[in-house]
Amino acid sequence: MLILHTSDWHLGRSFHGAGTLAAQRMFLDNLEKTVRDAQVDVVLVAGDVYDRALPGVDVVALFDEALDRLRGAGAEVVISSGNHDSATRLGFGGRILERGGVHLRTRTEDIGRPVTFPLGAGAELAVYGIPYLEPRVVAGALSVEPTHSSVTRAAVGLIQEDLRRRRSSGTVHSVVMAHTFASGGISSDSERELAQGGLGAVPLDLFDSFDYTALGHLHGQQKLSPTVRYSGSPLAYSFSEARQTKGAWLVEITPAGLGQVTPVQWPAPKELAVLKGRIEDLLSDESLTYAEHAYCSITLTDAERPPRAMERLRARFPDTLVLAFEPEGGHTGDLRTYSQRIAAATNDAEICCGFLEHVRSREASPEERELLAATVDAALSLASER
Structure with missing residues (x-):
């Protein structure tokens, strides 16, 4: 039997x-x-x-x-x-x-x-x-x-x-x-x-x-x-x-x-790929061609979280389902806690920039700082008129 x-x-x-x-x-x-x-x-x-x-x-x-x-x-x-x-x-x-x-x-x-x-x-x-x-x-x-x-x-x-x-x-x-x-x-x-x-x-x-x-x-x-x-x-x-x-x-x-x-x-209906590295290396590595048709879990090791990371990765690996961030050597930006950064902020725009860095592990760019400052000023101006 x-x-x-x-x-x-x-x-x-x-x-x-x-x-x-x-x-x-x-x-x-x-x-x-x-x-x-x-x-x-x-x-x-x-x-x-x-x-x-x-x-x-x-x-x-x-x-x-x-x-x-x-x-x-x-x-x-x-x-x-x-x-x-x-x-x-x-x-x-x-x-x-x-x-x-x-x-x-x-x-x-x-x-x-x-x-x-x-x-x-x-x-x-x-x-x-x-x-x-x-x-x-x-x-x-x-x-x-x-x-x-x-x-x-x-x-x-x-x-x-x-x-x-x-x-x-x-x-x-x-x-x-x-x-x-x-x-x-x-x-x-x-x-x-x-x-x-x-x-x-x-x-x-x-x-x-x-x-x-x-x-x-x-x-x-x-x-x-x-x-x-x-x-x-x-x-x-x-x-x-x-x-x-x-x-x-x-x-x-x-x-x-x-x-x-x-x-x-039994054969797998779809391969699984677990990738780790800097975003530019992953996007250019020819040995990763197989992952273009697989479900992907990707861990980025860039010193700072790259902008539009998921969008860029999915351009090559369309079935990326999991994205994590583990910078090599640890985070190299501002090492203060979020509370410490907020306590040291001198204005509302700096508070907003500190929150942005806290949630995405990357400092605000000059353009982002300028936009946040303008937005805060406009909000304060509108509040004072009321």
């Missing part, structure tokens, strides 16, 4: 203000092609199907299309909810969908109720879905302390109890889906932090007793152990993911247990 481990689709998410619905549709094309080409039996989605608890109508329609295409390609689908999903909304109609080969695991009551598949030779595969467990919400139902580690340990206990019962009458192999931050995982800027100060991490050895654990939440594809992996998100959702390879894991389960685990890679 072949299982495709995916997670963190985040349907409906934008990328620094740029819409991603077309890119997500391209991902679904790649997903369906992988399922058909590899003859995948089961597709797992380990949480964060949607990017928000109340997705838009077009986003729900895209998910509906995805399920139809995957079932049409011959795969059953097992889905658990993530911290971005509304478990109640995602789980709506679960009993009916299950009859059509789409299995939803969004409730704590269903943690110990697996989706089962025959493996042949008298063996069976049990796939368990642990939805995202918000400790304060589920701790009471699970009779544990409200911590990520405690609620996850309790969920794993429910699964182990069910497995012991099933294994008393035959060979049962196990796959567990969980949307959590496991110890040893490498995060990126686009994940919502589950708890402050690393308190959201759960011990990796909680999953040692299962044949394979399909994790969701972290957006980088990574292997924490031979049997515990993150598939990562299918698309990049922050510039911190610029060097990540996006895809999934193709997992083989045989009557003897876990077989080969093979990475699947």
